[in-house]
Each structure stands twice: as C-alpha cells, then as structure tokens.
Amino acid sequence: MSSQKSNRPIMILLDSLGKRWTLRIMWELRNGPFTFRALQESCDMLSPTTLNARLGDLKALGIIDHQSAGYQLTAKGLELAKVMISLTEWANREINPRARS
Amino acid sequence: MSSQKSNRPIMILLDSLGKRWTLRIMWELRNGPFTFRALQESCDMLSPTTLNARLGDLKALGIIDHQSAGYQLTAKGLELAKVMISLTEWANREINPRARS
DNA sequence: TCGATATGCTACTAATTATGTAGCGTCAAG
DNA sequence: CTTGACGCTACATAATTAGTAGCATATCGA
Numbered sequence: 154m155s156s157q158k159s160n161r162p163i164m165i166l167l168d169s170l171g172k173r174w175t176l177r178i179m180w181e182l183r184n185g186p187f188t189f190r191a192l193q194e195s196c197d198m199l200s201p202t203t204l205n206a207r208l209g210d211l212k213a214l215g216i217i218d219h220q221s222a223g224y225q226l227t228a229k230g231l232e233l234a235k236v237m238i239s240l241t242e243w244a245n246r247e248i249n250p251r252a253r254s
Numbered sequence: 255m256s257s258q259k260s261n262r263p264i265m266i267l268l269d270s271l272g273k274r275w276t277l278r279i280m281w282e283l284r285n286g287p288f289t290f291r292a293l294q295e296s297c298d299m300l301s302p303t304t305l306n307a308r309l310g311d312l313k314a315l316g317i318i319d320h321q322s323a324g325y326q327l328t329a330k331g332l333e334l335a336k337v338m339i340s341l342t343e344w345a346n347r348e349i350n351p352r353a354r355s
Numbered sequence: 356t357c358g359a360t361a362t363g364c365t366a367c368t369a370a371t372t373a374t375g376t377a378g379c380g381t382c383a384a385g
Numbered sequence: 386c387t388t389g390a391c392g393c394t395a396c397a398t399a400a401t402t403a404g405t406a407g408c409a410t411a412t413c414g415a
Contacts, residue, residue, distance in 0.1 A: 160351040161351070162342075162345035162346050162348075162349035162351060163281070163341065163342045163345045163346070164278075165345065165349050165351065166341060166344070166345040166349060167277045167278050167281060167341075170271075170272075170277055170341075171271075171272070171273075171274050171275065171276065171277045171278060172272075172274065172372095173272050173273065173274070173372085173373075173401090174272065174373095175272065176268045176271055176272045177265075177268050177272060180264070180268060188390085188391070188392085189391070189392050189393075190390080190391070190392080198375095199373085199374085200373065200374050200375065200376090201375095201392085201393065201394080202372095202373075202374075202375090202393090202394080202395090203372085203373055203374075204393095205392080205393060205394085206372095206373095214348075214349065215348065219392095229344075229348050232344060232348075233341075233344050233348075235340075236337055236340045236341060236344070239336075239337045239340070240264065240267060240268070240271075240334075240337060241263075241264045243267070243330075243333060243334050243337070244263035244264045244266065244267040245263050245264070247263075247315075247316065247330050247333075247334075248263035248266050248267060248315065250261040250262070250263060250266065273401095274372095274401085274402075275402095289361085289362070289363085290362070290363050290364075291361080291362075291363080299403095299404090300402090300403080301402065301403045301404060301405090302363085302364065302365080302404095302405095303364090303365080303366090303402075303403075303404090304401085304402055304403075305364095306363080306364060306365085307401095307402095320363095324362095
C-alpha cells in the first residue's frame with residue numbers, strides 16, 4: 154500500500170515526492186531531457202526497476218513526459234521544478250557539508 | 255548506505271527529504287508543535303521506529319527541534335516549510351484526485 | 356504514596372521496497 | 386547481418402519500513 158491514502162492533492166503529491174529518488178530525478182531533469190540510461194547514470198546508477206517505477210509516478214502526475222529527446226519535465230513539471238530552486242538556495246545557505254550525519 | 259553520497263548541500267537535503275514520510279512530517283508540523291505520539295497519529299500512525307529516525311534526520315539538518323511543547327520547526331525549518339506552500343498550491347491546481355493511479 | 360496517564364522511545368519480527376545483475380525486444384546505422 | 390543504443394523486465398538478494406509490544410521517566414490527582 155501507498156504510505157498515504159488521502160485524496161487531497163497535496164497528499165497525493167507528497168506521497169510521490171516522498172518516495173526515494175523522486176526528488177532527485179526531478180532535480181536531474183531540471184536542465185533538459187535525459188534518456189533512460191543517462192538518467193540512471195546521473196542518479197548514481199539507481200536500478201532500472203526503481204527508475205521505471207518513479208518515471209511512471211511522475212508521468213501519472215503529469216510532471217514529466219517521454220518524447221523523442223527522452224524524458225523531460227512538462228510545463229506543469231517545470232513549474233514544480235522551480236520550487237526546487239528554493240530548496241537549493243536554502244540548502245546552500247543552511248547546510249554545512251562538513252557536519253554530515 | 256544513503257541513496258546519495260555527494261557532499262553538495264542540495265544532495266544532502268534531497269537525500270533526507272526523499273526518505274519516506276519526511277515531507278509529510280514537515281507538512282504536519284507547519285502549524286505548530288506536536289508531541290511524538292500526536293505526530294504519529296497525524297501521519298497515519300506511522301511506526302515509531304521510522305518516525306524517530308526521521309525526526310533524527312530533521313534535527314540533524316536543523317529543520318526541527320524538540321522543546322517542552324513538542325517537536326516543532328526551527329526558524330530555518332519554517333523557511334523551508336514555506337516552500338511546501340508552493341507545493342500545495344501546485345497540487346491543488348494541477349492534481350485531479352479522481353485520476354489517482 | 357499510589358495508581359493512572361502521557362511522554363519519548365527501543366526491540367523485535369514480518370512485510371514491503373530497493374538493489375544489482377542479466378538480458379530481452381526494438382530500432383537505426385554501418 | 387552485426388553492432389550499438391534504447392527502454393525496459395525478471396529475478397534473487399539486501400535494505401528499509403511497518404506493526405506490535407513494552408520500558409523508563411514524568412506528572413497529575415486522590
């Protein structure tokens with residue numbers, strides 16, 4: 154079962170984004186399309202099984218699609234990816250890489 | 255091993271946020287402090303094992319702390335939680351609850 | 356002082372999810 | 386008609402998460 158069962162949009166979104174690798178995949182896609190295998194490589198060689206599952210989630214949400222150039226963010230997805238710029242800024246400001254747990 | 259091994263701040267952040275329940279926990283904390291058990295309940299009774307692990311991650315990142323009133327977002331955490339407002343707006347605009355996968 | 360209750364949390368096993376590797380089917384180029 | 390890239394599936398193993406029980410501490414009122 155999925156971790157959440159609510160029908161509220163935010164819960165559906167958090168459910169997908171909260172799965173391992175989902176945020177990272179969106180992050181990698183922020184600068185243009187990737188092939189399946191290129192995505193794997195940029196995501197630390199995550200398994201094709203998991204990658205395919207996450208691509209399915211993201212497609213179902215309309216965040217990405219698959220064109221001839223490869224997997225890429227849709228217009229909706231790009232909007233969402235903008236949020237990740239804020240995450241990056243926050244991270245650069247607030248996280249000390251040397252204090253890694 | 256953690257899913258990512260980079261020392262870049264954004265990777266450290268995505269690594270934590272990408273673990274199951276982390277985003278949801280932050281979401282629940284957006285409106286004030288919760289006790290451990292209240293958090294469990296609001297997060298669909300997730301297991302104390304996992305909750306404790308996530309609270310540890312979030313504490314290590316300085317996103318939450320534990321005062322007498324319970325677990326709550328820090329000033330840094332509140333900043334980050336603001337990003338989630340954007341997520342909510344996006345979700346309400348773009349996700350159709352009836353088209354659940 | 357004695358429950359009764361709430362707190363945070365650990366221990367342990369079972370179930371779920373992810374990893375790692377091999378390899379298939381399709382296509383296009385040479 | 387071989388070679389390479391592509392998207393992806395299969396399957397066994399490993400890692401993560403869930404589910405449940407319960408402990409230790411603190412607070413409260415009787």
